[in-house]
Amino acid sequence: MYFxxxxxxxxxxxxxxxxxxxxxxxxLVVAALLIVPRRxxxxxxxxxxxxxxxxxxRAAEVS
Amino acid sequence: MWSLxxxxxxxxxxxxxxxxxxxxxxxxxLVTLIVGxxxxxxxxxxxxxxxxxxxxxxxxxxxxxxxxxGYYVMAVAGAISLIWxxxxxxxxxxxxxxxxxxxxxLALFSGALWGKPTWGTYWVWDARVTxxxxxxxxxxxxxxxxxxxxxxxxxxxxxxxxxxxxMVNIPIIYKSVDWWYSLHQPATIKFTETPSxxxxxxxxxxxxxxxxxxxxxxxxxxNIRAELLLRGRRTRWVQELxxxxxx
Numbered sequence: 001m002y003f004x005x006x007x008x009x010x011x012x013x014x015x016x017x018x019x020x021x022x023x024x025x026x027x028l029v030v031a032a033l034l035i036v037p038r039r040x041x042x043x044x045x046x047x048x049x050x051x052x053x054x055x056x057x058r059a060a061e062v063s
Numbered sequence: 064m065w066s067l068x069x070x071x072x073x074x075x076x077x078x079x080x081x082x083x084x085x086x087x088x089x090x091x092x093l094v095t096l097i098v099g100x101x102x103x104x105x106x107x108x109x110x111x112x113x114x115x116x117x118x119x120x121x122x123x124x125x126x127x128x129x130x131x132x133g134y135y136v137m138a139v140a141g142a143i144s145l146i147w148x149x150x151x152x153x154x155x156x157x158x159x160x161x162x163x164x165x166x167x168x169l170a171l172f173s174g175a176l177w178g179k180p181t182w183g184t185y186w187v188w189d190a191r192v193t194x195x196x197x198x199x200x201x202x203x204x205x206x207x208x209x210x211x212x213x214x215x216x217x218x219x220x221x222x223x224x225x226x227x228x229x230m231v232n233i234p235i236i237y238k239s240v241d242w243w244y245s246l247h248q249p250a251t252i253k254f255t256e257t258p259s260x261x262x263x264x265x266x267x268x269x270x271x272x273x274x275x276x277x278x279x280x281x282x283x284x285x286n287i288r289a290e291l292l293l294r295g296r297r298t299r300w301v302q303e304l305x306x307x308x309x310x
Contacts, residue, residue: 022172
């Protein structure tokens with residue numbers, strides 16, 4: 001590691017606040033990019049399954 | 064080649080193959096990202112002029128490069144959708160927009176935080192920064208335009224035209240630092256010249272850029288999968304999948 005200690009790595013001679021803020025936002029953006037579409041996919045499957053169940057129960061009532 | 068092209072037009076095939084691809088692509092993207100960022104942020108030497116603030120390069124440059132490349136992907140998908148009316152191209156175009164917007168936002172945010180210790184300000188209305196802001200608006204424009212139409216075919220056409228027209232902005236972004244006076248530094252890595260960056264700094268940058276390309280691919284594929292389900296909700300394969308998933 002280039003830095004002597006963890007605190008030196010966090011401080012980065014006064015630039016740590018800029019570098020680590022960007023790093024935190026990058027992690028949040030990456031997490032959102034991977035989590036949001038996965039949730040959308042699961043929600044779509046759940047909604048479609050719900051629609052199918054409702055259709056099946058309506059069909060059962062009619063018959 | 065043609066058989067692959069035909070298969071790409073089949074939603075069940077695309078859904079299945081993307082699922083298998085994502086199983087190793089997502090871990091590969093995350094591992095590459097962790098390696099690239101740890102290497103760049105903790106192990107690479109500091110810049111002799113900018114000190115440690117330059118380490119933002121390991122997020123800023125990959126995000127900006129992939130945001131611009133992603134726009135080409137979106138525009139090409141838009142062109143295919145417009146010319147050959149290929150529905151999967153339309154799905155891909157729609158899937159690219161939010162991913163590109165997120166990466167453009169990250170490029171602008173990281174640029175602003177890099178600007179403060181380097182230029183003394185978070186924001187300047189110079190050619191490079193403004194043209195990247197326009198890129199963000201183009202991505203957001205495509206997303207908004209899609210939702211603005213009730214007729215999805217008309218929405219697809221309008222978005223394809225917007226993405227194609229907006230493509231003119233990409234070479235402007237790239238050449239803005241040469242064409243206009245700019246606070247932004249010129250390109251560090253060029254295809255035609257030796258990079259002006261030391262190898263000890265370049266290697267982690269290449270790893271980080273690869274990670275962002277992999278992340279873009281993963282996020283677009285995941286968006287495509289969600290969109291395929293929503294569009295195919297009346298089809299048998301989606302209904303079978305939904306019934307199977309709830310069991």
